[in-house]
Amino acid sequence: MTTEAQLEAQFADTIEAKDRIEPRDWMPEAYRKTLIRQVAQHAHSEIIGMQPEGNWITRAPSLRRKAILLAKVQDEAGHGLYLYSAAETLGASRNELTEKLIAGKQKYSSIFNYPTLSYTDVGTIGWLVDGAAICNQVPLCRTSFGPYGRAMIRVCKEESFHQRQGYELLMTMMRGTDEQREMVQESVNRFWWPALMMFGPPDDDSPNTAQSMEWGIKTHTNDELRQKFVDMSIPQAEALGVTFPDENLKWNEERGHYDFSTPDWDEFWSVVKGNGPCNDQRIAHRKRAWDEGAWVREAALAFAEQSAEAAAPAQTGSAPGQTGSSPATTTEETAK
């Protein structure tokens, strides 16, 4: 029999060797809890993240843009599903996660509590919001929990399309009229600060970071990733011909990084606590999709059970009704 201490030592050795923890390994309860919280929050962000952009699918300016936006929103659904799968390997159930989201017991990224006021925002979200997400997610590909890392690899591969389509959309508008250029600048002004806040609170106000780094769940601090994102984004803004709304944004030769102002953390905490412009709307929408989809989930299950019963005894021909209705969760999610 292995003792608790031996199991802990084995776990610590695996982390130390930068090897991966797999679902059936022994792990400290706090590690499991932290991961469930983080992976669930990540999954919820993907699912809620469909709403701000889904808002523009019916009003995309061309068939090409509409096809792109549909594909992108479908990807977000897929990313949510990869991540829910990863959370389930830790012993959380899918329904329980959704119910906790709807009840406000688990969070999602605050960025999605900001509205998309114009179609331009689809481009800005692709460039800045997905850009920030990539910054966050690339190091997570090497996170210590195997299924989470594997989900991240899959997500990162697809995320690059998201960022590039957004940037290309904005480039197209920048080649347009003065009014279109103003729309781009206005949209960038609105999203810049919320995008910086996506990396989470500053390091000295992020109590979980140290433990998460010790466990190899996180490999970089919030402030490190935020700095990296700022440094990456500035040349992209210059190439696009827009500015960021921060007068303190300038190159610091000594640090080898751009300096920037402190984000408004009061606003951040206020949105986290539920007072952002769209918090209620996002949850209400998710709840409606969940409630209105209940009969589909139940009917599909009943049909499957009936078919199995019909097929099992005495071979009385094939099951009635060869194909059931197809309740694809992805389309359920995107339905307005």
Added chain:
Amino acid sequence: MTDTTSANTPRARGEWPLYEVFVRGKRGLNHVHVGSLHAPDDQLALRHARDVYTRRNEGVSIWVVRSSDITASSPDEKDPMFAPSGDKVYRHPTFYDIPDDVPHM
């Protein structure tokens, strides 16, 4: 993997069963485990697997299997089951010293 013996089974909670998904990336390659999903039955599991795991030509063939139907070696990846192969170095070609000037070996 899901516990199907207790009263609190996914089905008892009205949850679709969990499936594991395996995709053959292209002809000539093995099916590889890519993740899992929930579906009410085998046919819908296949359709959902297509939507979730092969949106960009990632596969030419998909297998799905109920997670509860998989038998796994043990809870621990560092299983003594694999210990017997650990000390049999003579099963590897590098165990044998062959002079450098012997060709094609």
